Amino acid sequence: MSATALGATASQHRRQKDRRKLGENIAGWSFAGPATLVILGFSLIPMAWALALSFTDSDLMSPGRNVGLDNYRALLADPVFFQALRNTGLLLVLYIPSSLIAGLLVAVLLNRKVRGIGFYRTCFLVPYVVSATATGLLMGFVFDRDFGLVNGLLAKLGLPLQGLLSSPSQAMLVLTAIFFWTRFGFAVVIYLAAIQEISKEVLDAAAIDGAGAWARFRHIIVPSVRPMTIFLTVWGVIDALQFFDLVMTTTKGGPANATVTIVYYVWQLAFSFSTAGYGAAVAYALFAGTLVLIVAGLLLARRKGVTT
Incomplete structure (x- = not known):
């Protein structure tokens, strides 16, 4: 050719x-x-x-006039905004470590071949998939100061009654505990899937070499699931910063703004106080903070050689 x-x-x-x-x-x-x-x-x-x-004074009913950066400057002098920051920060500090630790430990326990293990795994996932509205209404009854099950149990035990969701010092802690109960099942599922990918031969070889259960957990399981830990940390930060539904169905931000979170405050500004422009500025402040936290976490993970 x-x-x-x-x-x-x-x-x-x-x-x-x-x-x-x-x-x-x-x-x-x-x-x-x-x-x-x-x-x-x-x-x-x-x-x-x-x-x-966010650059206007709109109330959603009218376009409003342009106010430049006034909404963002107002953030620096807004005590409720800083209260919402503190409440959201407390949620982050308490929820992220506890969900990671508890999720990994429970996943290790569920990675066993015992009778009824499928039922036990489902039990930890159910709170995650149940409607947040239903959960909030139920927990509002459980932790009610006057008629709740918790104070009823304390009364039977002869212990002093607690303010719980009605106490400014306890309400955010109670909501954090409820949030943990409803969300950490996701960490259990992710960690369980990662643990099941670990080679059984590696674990058996470590056991033959004399490594105990703690040594295998510390030196094999924890490093193997580190990428999932980074993923769950990022996911948890996003999840916690968007905390809204339980506040809406239980405390409505009270008492005395003790449970106001950033997203709930944005909702109040836009739909209760008719200051949508300022609410949009708060929302973008939240967006900027979330972006900074996520990027910082990913850069730290990359510096340590961890990939997700």
Whole structure:
């Protein structure tokens, strides 16, 4: 075959390959395109609108006038905003470590071949999938100061009754405990999946070499699930910073703003106080803080050589 014929054949193959690739791209975008438009419509466009809103004094009923950076300057002198920051920070500090530690320990216990293990695993996941509204209403009854089950039990034991959700010093701690109970099941599932990926031969070899249960946990399991720990930390930070539903269904931010969180405060500003422009500024302050925390965590993980 001549060089000219070979060149024509190669050119024809390239054109056929390009047509197949174009057809695959068209088919792919025909499936992904609608979902992409939905994401753009319900995520990016509202974000851009909220950013523009944060520079106005709009009440959502009218466009409002442009106030520049006044809303952001007002944050620095807003005591309720700083109270919401403290409440949200307390939730983060208490929830993240406890959910990681408890999630890993429970996952290790559930990684056993015992009768009814599937039922036990389901029990830890159920609180995570139950409606937050239903959970909030139930826990509002359980921790009620006057008629709740907790104070009823304390009274039977002869112990002093507690304020619980009605106490400014206890309410946020109680909500954190409820939040932990409803969310740490997700960490259990993720850790359990990661542990089951660890080679049984490695664990058996360590046991033959004399490593006890604690040594195997510390030197094999913990390092093996470290990428999942980074993922769960990032996920937990996002989850905790968006804490809203339990506050809405139990304390409504009270007593005396003791349980106001950032997201609940944004909701109050926009829909209760008719200061949507200022609420948008608070929301973007939350967005900036969340972004900084996540980026810092990922950079720290990369510096330590951990990938997710």
